[in-house]
Amino acid sequence: MRPFRFGLAMHSAASRREWTERAQSVESMGFDVLLISDHFRDQLAPFSALACAAAATTRLRLGTLVLDNDFRHPAITAKEVATLDVLSDGRAEVGLGAGWDVADYDRSGIPFDPPAIRVGRLEEGALIMRGLFGEGPFSFTGRHFQIHDLDGRPKPIQRPGPPILVGGGRPRMLAVAARVADIVGVHVILNGGGGRVQDGASMTGSATAQRIEWIRSAAPDRFAQLELQVQVFIVAIDRPRDEVVQEAEVRLGIPAAEVFDSPHVLAGSTDGIVEQLLARRERYGLSYVTTNHANGKPMARVIARLAGR
Numbered sequence: 001m002r003p004f005r006f007g008l009a010m011h012s013a014a015s016r017r018e019w020t021e022r023a024q025s026v027e028s029m030g031f032d033v034l035l036i037s038d039h040f041r042d043q044l045a046p047f048s049a050l051a052c053a054a055a056a057t058t059r060l061r062l063g064t065l066v067l068d069n070d071f072r073h074p075a076i077t078a079k080e081v082a083t084l085d086v087l088s089d090g091r092a093e094v095g096l097g098a099g100w101d102v103a104d105y106d107r108s109g110i111p112f113d114p115p116a117i118r119v120g121r122l123e124e125g126a127l128i129m130r131g132l133f134g135e136g137p138f139s140f141t142g143r144h145f146q147i148h149d150l151d152g153r154p155k156p157i158q159r160p161g162p163p164i165l166v167g168g169g170r171p172r173m174l175a176v177a178a179r180v181a182d183i184v185g186v187h188v189i190l191n192g193g194g195g196r197v198q199d200g201a202s203m204t205g206s207a208t209a210q211r212i213e214w215i216r217s218a219a220p221d222r223f224a225q226l227e228l229q230v231q232v233f234i235v236a237i238d239r240p241r242d243e244v245v246q247e248a249e250v251r252l253g254i255p256a257a258e259v260f261d262s263p264h265v266l267a268g269s270t271d272g273i274v275e276q277l278l279a280r281r282e283r284y285g286l287s288y289v290t291t292n293h294a295n296g297k298p299m300a301r302v303i304a305r306l307a308g309r
Helices: 018-029 044-055 072-086 102-108 115-132 171-180 205-218 241-252 256-261 270-284 293-306
Strands: 005-009 034-035 061-064 094-097 138-141 146-150 164-168 183-186 226-233 234-237 265-268 284-290
Touching: 005 293, 018 034, 018 044, 018 293, 034 044, 034 205, 044 061, 044 072, 072 094, 072 115, 094 115, 094 205, 115 138, 115 146, 115 164, 115 171, 138 241, 171 205, 171 265, 183 205, 205 226, 205 270, 226 270, 234 241, 234 270, 234 293, 256 265, 265 270, 270 284, 270 293, 284 293
Parallel strands: 005 034, 005 284, 034 061, 061 094, 094 164, 164 183, 183 226, 226 284, 234 265
Antiparallel strands: 138 146
16 A cells, blocks of 8 residues: 655745744644645645745645646646756645636636537647646657647656646546546545535435445556645544534535544544544555644644554
């Protein structure tokens, strides 16, 4: 089995000092990856923020969870990722998404195309990025993008290139991820049109098992090579069970009977959560666990127990 990796998502800070101190804290707590999302809401721009974090840390990897593929041409994204990899001494990772938050599109004026078009663009974008990370000029002719003898420069330090993460909650997106990514995010279904963001029914253990099978069926020859990532929304150490159930029901919409079996919830004693993660890695293959900044300190207690495992 793959050893565990842990990522922590941060999005904003009021100053360079605050951001760098937070990045150093993420590294000192034992996390493997610092992650940032990509929205037009109040947050830092991904590449500038990650480059700043790279300069303030030595071991921490720098990733996006995730870039919206519609916001940048993939040739530009490839250049940004390769530059970050060079300036971080080979610590860059890139997560790509097809876009889901309608508000981002409405406020920016970027067209929010039907899912099939956005997912198709994402698949082509990932292939173009991988091609531009390679040696020599690269050409590509697709439905959405055309590249003509472009030699992507600079070349990333990591060869054949920084790991690419693509995640999803539905069959088509996970099939694309299985074909083009190094890391597959086993994600929940997101509602971009308002109301609760996450679909609670998609966060159960049985829904996760179904997603794993979709990934395996889409790329059986690649499945053993893929790292599987999961986002944990609640980390509750030594909190009353009924309190955890209420939060999961109200905030996330997870059915009460399914809360403690959900891979998106970690609840119990520190030792109990360690056992949950080991069991879920055994059951689902989930070895890359990410969470948000609010869960950093409790998650650090768990990471300390799983170092090297």
